[in-house]
Amino acid sequence: MANIGVFVGSVFGGAEEVAEEVVSELKANGHQAEMFVEPSLEDFLAYRDQVALVITSTTGQGEIPENLLPLFSALNDQFPLMPALNYGVIAMGDSSYGEDRYCGGGRRFDALLQELQAKSVTERLDIDACVHFDAVEAALPWLKNFMKKVK
Structure with a gap:
């Protein structure tokens, strides 16, 4: 099983709540996981x-x-190339703020990791607050696919 670091960016606690559920699910499936707030x-x-x-x-x-x-x-400043890193991104946002801002935090992090030569395990998950009132509900199906690919 994989050793997974979960790195959280949260303003009002929503992403942290998703991360807590994700870490719990990862551990329940035999992975080692640690959350960093x-x-x-x-x-x-x-x-x-x-x-x-x-x-x-x-x-x-x-x-x-x-x-x-x-x-x-x-x-971004130190630019440590990480070709051996496998990663995933769950981006949370609100599409009512416009396409250029929607899930911008996650999109920016995803782009930086690609520049650092890290390998995306699966496509980034963009969770729209206008569609998914429970972000955890939207994240868990994506997480199942992610876990299959990091075994």
Whole structure:
């Protein structure tokens, strides 16, 4: 089974709630999983040969939440190539704010990880608050597919 670091960007707690359920589900399926709510670059790099799952909401003009922004900035500034990293992204947003802002935090993180040569395990999941009032409900089917691919 995989060792998975779950890195959370949350403004009002929604992404953190999804992450808690995801970590619980990962563990129930035999994976090792640890959640990071104030992740550092060192936390993230510890998984560079394993699996990282980024779960983030979007704030402002399609930006990354404040608690995840230092990690994003450090990865962007130091640009450590990570070809052995397998990753997934669950992006949360609200499509009523416009297509350019919708799930912007997750889209930006996904793009950066691709630039760092990490390998996406499966397509990013974009959860629209206008459609899914329970983000956990939307995330769990995607997670099942993700878990199959990281065994």
